Amino acid sequence: MADWEPKYNAQPQNGFRNKIESKLWVGKPDTxxxxxxxxxxxxxxxxxxxxxxxxxxxxxxxxxxDYLQSIQLKESSMSAITEELxxxxxxxxxxxxxxxxxxxxxxxxxxxxxxxxxxxxxxESYSMKMGxxxxxxxxxxxxxxxxxxxxxxxxxxxxxxxxxxxxxxxAYATPRNAAKGGDAFGMLDSITPVKRSTAGSNKRKAPFETxxxxxxxxxxxxxxxxxxxxxPSRTDQNGNQSVAFVERQNPxxxxxxxxxxxxxxxxxxxxxxxxxxxxxxxxxxxxFRYRPMAMHLSEASxxxxxxxxxxxxxxxxxxxxxxxxxxxxxxxxxxxxxxxGRIASDSSEGKLNAASMVLExxxxxxxxxxxxxxxxxxxYEFFPGQIVAVRGINASGDYFSVDEVFDIPLLxxxxxxxxxxxxxxxxxxxxxxxxxxxxxxxxxxxTGSGPYTADDNLAFEPLNTLCQKAEESCADMxxxxxxxxxxxxxxxxxxxxxxxxxxxIEPDRATLVDxxxxxxxxxxxxxxxxxxxxxxxxxxxTRDVMNKxxxxxxxxxxxxxxxxxxxxxxxxxxxxxxxxxxxxGISAQDVLYELRREEVVVGNKQGREGNLLARLPRxxxxxxxxxxxxxxxxxxxxxxxxxxxxxxxxxxxxVSYLKLGEWLEVRPDMLIQPSALxxxxxxxxxxxxxxxxxxxxxxxxxxxxxxxxxPRKLTEQERRENKPVANKxxxxxxxxxxxx
Numbered sequence: 001m002a003d004w005e006p007k008y009n010a011q012p013q014n015g016f017r018n019k020i021e022s023k024l025w026v027g028k029p030d031t032x033x034x035x036x037x038x039x040x041x042x043x044x045x046x047x048x049x050x051x052x053x054x055x056x057x058x059x060x061x062x063x064x065x066d067y068l069q070s071i072q073l074k075e076s077s078m079s080a081i082t083e084e085l086x087x088x089x090x091x092x093x094x095x096x097x098x099x100x101x102x103x104x105x106x107x108x109x110x111x112x113x114x115x116x117x118x119x120x121x122x123x124e125s126y127s128m129k130m131g132x133x134x135x136x137x138x139x140x141x142x143x144x145x146x147x148x149x150x151x152x153x154x155x156x157x158x159x160x161x162x163x164x165x166x167x168x169x170x171a172y173a174t175p176r177n178a179a180k181g182g183d184a185f186g187m188l189d190s191i192t193p194v195k196r197s198t199a200g201s202n203k204r205k206a207p208f209e210t211x212x213x214x215x216x217x218x219x220x221x222x223x224x225x226x227x228x229x230x231x232p233s234r235t236d237q238n239g240n241q242s243v244a245f246v247e248r249q250n251p252x253x254x255x256x257x258x259x260x261x262x263x264x265x266x267x268x269x270x271x272x273x274x275x276x277x278x279x280x281x282x283x284x285x286x287x288f289r290y291r292p293m294a295m296h297l298s299e300a301s302x303x304x305x306x307x308x309x310x311x312x313x314x315x316x317x318x319x320x321x322x323x324x325x326x327x328x329x330x331x332x333x334x335x336x337x338x339x340x341g342r343i344a345s346d347s348s349e350g351k352l353n354a355a356s357m358v359l360e361x362x363x364x365x366x367x368x369x370x371x372x373x374x375x376x377x378x379x380y381e382f383f384p385g386q387i388v389a390v391r392g393i394n395a396s397g398d399y400f401s402v403d404e405v406f407d408i409p410l411l412x413x414x415x416x417x418x419x420x421x422x423x424x425x426x427x428x429x430x431x432x433x434x435x436x437x438x439x440x441x442x443x444x445x446x447t448g449s450g451p452y453t454a455d456d457n458l459a460f461e462p463l464n465t466l467c468q469k470a471e472e473s474c475a476d477m478x479x480x481x482x483x484x485x486x487x488x489x490x491x492x493x494x495x496x497x498x499x500x501x502x503x504x505i506e507p508d509r510a511t512l513v514d515x516x517x518x519x520x521x522x523x524x525x526x527x528x529x530x531x532x533x534x535x536x537x538x539x540x541x542t543r544d545v546m547n548k549x550x551x552x553x554x555x556x557x558x559x560x561x562x563x564x565x566x567x568x569x570x571x572x573x574x575x576x577x578x579x580x581x582x583x584x585g586i587s588a589q590d591v592l593y594e595l596r597r598e599e600v601v602v603g604n605k606q607g608r609e610g611n612l613l614a615r616l617p618r619x620x621x622x623x624x625x626x627x628x629x630x631x632x633x634x635x636x637x638x639x640x641x642x643x644x645x646x647x648x649x650x651x652x653x654x655v656s657y658l659k660l661g662e663w664l665e666v667r668p669d670m671l672i673q674p675s676a677l678x679x680x681x682x683x684x685x686x687x688x689x690x691x692x693x694x695x696x697x698x699x700x701x702x703x704x705x706x707x708x709x710x711p712r713k714l715t716e717q718e719r720r721e722n723k724p725v726a727n728k729x730x731x732x733x734x735x736x737x738x739x740x
Contacts, residue, residue: 081106084116089123089137097137104142108149122149245454245461248701253739255703258681258688262734265708266439267474272533276428276443276476279535279569280578282664285556288572290657292551300655304342304630307658308362311387311408312340318409329359329390330369332397339400342630343386344370352384352600359390359400372399379603380405381615383595385630387623408622411667413686415724416581418714424580425711436713443709445579446470448695449481449588449674450541452520455490455642455698458497460519462696462740466704467527469740473706475534477579478527481588481674481692482541484520484557485512487649488641492545516546517563528565536568539575541588543649551652552589552627553660574626574661576668581712582729585668587626587661589651592616592675592691594633613680617671617689626661627651639676642698669729672705679703681735688730692737701740708734 085105086096097105109119123137126145312326315338327337341361345352358370371394375382382388389406428441435441452463470478491497499505505514524536540547540557549555556570564570571577574587595616619628635650670688679693692705710732718725 078106081109081116085119088116088120098139100139101137101142104139104146108146111146112149112153243700245459245465245696245701248739250739251465251701254736255679255739256681256737258683258735259731259733262708262710262732263439264706264734264736265442265444265473267444267472268440271474271531272476275533275535277535278424278427278578278580279477279537281571282576282578282583283572283574283660285572285575287657287660288549288553288555290555290654292549292654295654295656303656303658305362305364305368308341308387309364311389312362312365314409315340315389315406319406326365328366328369329361329392329394329400330366330371332394334393334395336391336393336403338389338391338406339366340387340389341366343373343382343388344384346370346372352382352598354600354602357382357600359388373402374399375402375405375602377401377403377603378405379601381599381601381619383599383619383629385628386619387628410621410685411624411663411665413726414583414666414669415726416712417724418719418722421581421712421714421725427580428711430711433713436711439708441711443477443580443707443711444473444475445477445479445707445709446473446475446704447479447481447672447690447692447707448704449692450483450543451486451489451694451696451698452484453489453696454700458489458491458515458519460523462701463520464523465740466695467523469704470534471527471530474531477535477537479537479539479586479672481539481586481672482547482557482573483543483588484538484541485516485545486541487543487545488643490642490644493643493645512545513561521563521565524568525563525565528567532567534567536565537577537586538564538568538570539586539588540570540573542573542652551654553654553657554588572660576663581727582670582709583666583668583727584670584672585626585663586672588674589627590675591620591627591629592673592677593638594629594651595619596677597633597637598629611682613677613691614682614684614689616677617673617682617684617687620671620673621667621685621687624663625658626663627653627658630655630658669727670733679705679737681705681737683730686728686730688733688735690735695740703737703739706736706738708736 082102085102089105090097096102105116105119108114109116114122123145126148315321316323316326321338325338327333327335327339329337329339329341339359339361341359343352344358344360345356346358347356350356354375357373357375359373360370361368373390375390387408389408390400390402391404391406392400392402394400425436428443430436430441446466446469448463448466452466453460467478469475485492487493499510499515500518502514502518505518528534528536538557538559540549540554542550542552542554544557546562547554547557552573554573556572559568559570571586573589574585576583576585578584596612599616599619620626630653632651632653635648638648638650640646641648667685667687670690672690672692674694675691676694677691679691681688681690683689690705690707693703695702695704709729712725712727712732714725
């Protein structure tokens, strides 16, 4: 080969091409500058290779022209995309997006290979997901939007990869149906009905589509369980299938009755012309309108400390103890002292037991220290969060040995002025002495607790039946305790269900407010029209999807937009109200179930009270609180709901506002405490405790409570003394727990 012949092969050509290409895409997007830079580079390159070959120069020139043409095409395309983005996203009077925002949007279009029109759909979906219809499109928002799209793509990729790996693992595995007693390879599917599983769904939703909303059904009224509002009948682990509400057994049967010697309320021939109930809220409802999920540790610590110090003052006054009798249980000493503190566990996991029990003292009396408790010599019931006063000694400095547990003084009984009782009896129609014992003069109160429909449908048949019962018996008051629209309901949790037909609702724009208005408010409106004198009280739950206040203590439901009748009164959770002269405490949180799980009995296995259902409410009375348990039970340990997640909502407690759950001044005459424990009605420390049970169980019908409250009769001696008299509700009230 001659010395003057070009000494190069394909590799130098590619290297030369890459070098030119890199120069084309460096610098500002100005065509003229890029052209000059490329030409300059090309000239210098030509000088270096002029001694090689003229063909090399022609090859480089053709490459340069091709890339310049591609630049022009891309610039024209980007210009068109920019104009389209400005047309879609620019809000008048602004006609052009800022360059940085436009650059981010163009980057998204290139990255995901989508058009500006498709990008606008994804932006609308993102704006709705962020909870604002007027999301400002600026540079931080555009970057967050880009990051969100990328995360969704990555999640889909991981999900598909997991499904492919699962398919590969199960390609030659024995079918799971064989282990469950079914046919191994599905050969009987064509001749036997198939039950669809609700654990997962094969329906794929678009990654950026607007979340699905309830659609309005084309059928009038309540649809049957076979339509879109219902799930197929399911079978639990024990092989028990859900029972249709119309096929329930023994409706109207009395499960338990308290004061059965009293007659049931006798309804009048016609509804009462005016309400016989005077409802007064003894709780400051405005205090419940605090900002949830904004708890400060310092405030929570002060609330917990103040509760210990308050109980120490009560115990000192009640038992006539000197200041010198109290001491620090964590300090070593040879003298017997009295220590007041909160029961806690030395471990954050597991159930409290006698070996893990510690006493937590306040910062004022014990510097906030914890000391192990040895309480084998006493018979008592303990639970986390309980405030106790114990006498003992800490001789070794390692633990506090307890030899006595002080009784905590109870609040005084509720009492009323005689003039108030006379005026309220007159409101009930009592004019003569014999009227006090007439069932027609008694107050008729019906109480129901959610859930109000089974897990396989949203027909709310138990609620409609309860409203019919209230109408037939001409109830004076209907107390409804949440949850109403339950977050643990499988259909509500999935968001895929139909609603009854309503001309005021657009099928594709239905909201949960519309669902509440059609499913809950509609039967209450019909009841209010039939009995205008009725009073309805609604207490929310932390499981209600309609309440934005998610923590306990909880603000009331927004009654104005839910379409409830004027007879419906929305109160907080918990709440203390007066029904005429009767003081009633109501809480929707199932504290009895959690106390049952966390309680530890030391000494006598039965404790001070052998009856569990009487012992658990006693804790509430002694602790003067609707929820004295602290911390609440882990929600993963609570009964599992039927949702896909399978985890209960639990107790979202706001410790800074625990004082809103305290009982003030007096013991309530009646405590309504719904629970998953067996329904009951008992008298504990002169307080009437009622657990109506859920109106609907997950797979069948539930129960409710009906109370017949006779007027308070004043004796001659009480009239002579002319003093406030105790209400004594437990003597003159009949409570029946009834199957719906």
